[in-house]
Amino acid sequence: MDAKKYATLASVVDETLAGRTDNARTLLSDLVETQLTGAGSEDLQYYIFASALSKRLASDKAAEINLYLRQFETTQISLFNLLAQHLPTVQLAGPLANEVLAGFVGGEDEVTLLDVGIGSGRQEVALLYLLATQRRLPRKLNIIAIEPDAGSLLEAGESLAEAAMTLGVELEFHPVHKIVEELDDADWRFFASFGTPMVVLGAFAVHHVRSSGGLNARDALFRRLRALEPDAVVLCEPSSNHNSPSLRERFAAAWHHFGLTFGIIDGLDIGGAEKSAMKMFFAREIEDIVANAEETRYERHEPVDVWVQRLRDAGFAPCTDFSMIGTPVSGPVRVAARDGYLGLDYGDETLVAIVCATSGVPASAGRISPMLLEQVA
Known part of the structure; x- marks a missing residue:
């Protein structure tokens, strides 16, 4: 994990919770523009979480992040088959x-x-x-x-x-x-x-x-x-603790849980494109956990x-x-x-x-x- 990139994401969450949404959007823009390379899947976990937070903030960076993520998208059935076969x-x-x-x-x-x-x-x-x-x-x-x-x-x-x-x-x-x-x-x-x-x-x-x-x-x-x-x-x-009403707790738990899952994927004996596609399967869950309002959230995992x-x-x-x-x-x-x-x-x-x-x-x-x-x- 890159400590600086994670700290920026965590600061976006903290500024959002404090009601300083302009600061949160600025931090998110700095992460996307200066810290993430956009050259491949190395930063994919950061992009997925940044995408979720950008939707919560209605940030103008959402379109740019989505453009990056689209290169890894495939059909849900294909993703599930990859997971069922390899994960x-x-x-x-x-x-x-x-x-x-x-x-x-x-x-x-x-x-x-x-x-x-x-x-x-x-x-x-x-x-x-x-x-x-x-x-x-x-x-x-x-x-x-x-x-x-x-x-x-x-x-x-x-x-x-x-x-x-x-x-x-x-x-x-x-x-x-x-x-x-x-x-x-x-x-x-x-x-x-x-x-x-x-x-x-x-x-x-x-x-x-x-x-x-x-x-x-x-x-x-x-x-x-x-x-x-x-x-x-x-x-x-x-x-994992995704049922907490605290966005900060859910963000930390989701980063940890899906980070471990992505670690398993990274160690699989399959191609890089397949690894990235498998990670994208979890993007919807991460978005629900991090971006959606408390009353509409759907993915409420518990330990x-x-x-x-x-x-x-x-x-x-x-x-x-x-x-x-x-x-x-x-x-x-x-x-x-x-x-x-x-x-x-x-x-x-x-x-x-x-x-x-x-x-x-x-x-x-x-x-x-x-x-x-x-x-x-």
Whole structure:
């Protein structure tokens, strides 16, 4: 990290918070015009954060920064494919979460999966094929799919129906086209009508839940989930403090978290263009964390210990035995089993966590498949 460039960015944040927006814009202009080279991707992290701050300040440097960043842009699907193929924190998270889920879903006659933010259903399709590989497919699977994007919800239903037909599983797909905060008593009564065994999955979705009116929506969600008495709750979440109302704290946390992620990317055995493109995938998240107003922010990540404590406070028991999952290593990222979660660690820090908690006495989280070990070897 270049201490002078970072100090300038931090000063832009401080001047913004002090209401001295003209000073903040001047500092931002100095950073872009005299400190950043614009000659390649070496300064890309600074440009991405400068872009976010320029939008918050409505700076006239926004157009110049965007012109620089456009050379690294590509389609979101291409970016995601690059991440899924090369970035260990993305490559491992879904398969490891599915290994944990399989320990609770596999071998049941009928089981319900309550999915908080199912997206397009890619992870859930992979779960079915994993269970088939393990020869532990349930006879019948009920999926309650909560998802605010109608197109993704439709795609998830179609993909899961196709997979279930191929694998010979009886599937009931129940779409719920809402954000979590919009769920009402009738929805929760419907969820409860399925009884047990039930497993809850929230894959990179629960950090979008936003509190309002003095109510902590995340705590309320976990209390509602606990009332359903699911066998397990499994979450995939980045571990960083982006839920703070303080812009200064969010900026520092985001710089640290994404800086570590960019460090992993820099060490990958791929071309420079691919590395820059992968970093650009996170530009939207950084912009939301740094540039958007508190009442409209969407990316509200929290440290993993906060997620574990929220589940504990709601009456769940964090899983303490991940011994059957194993600890695969993918390049510089290792999987560390801790009380309540599997950490995808870079150095000594967890960047992404697979959190698991049960409604009763914590149980073994399942077993890792030989296919996963081969994938990350």
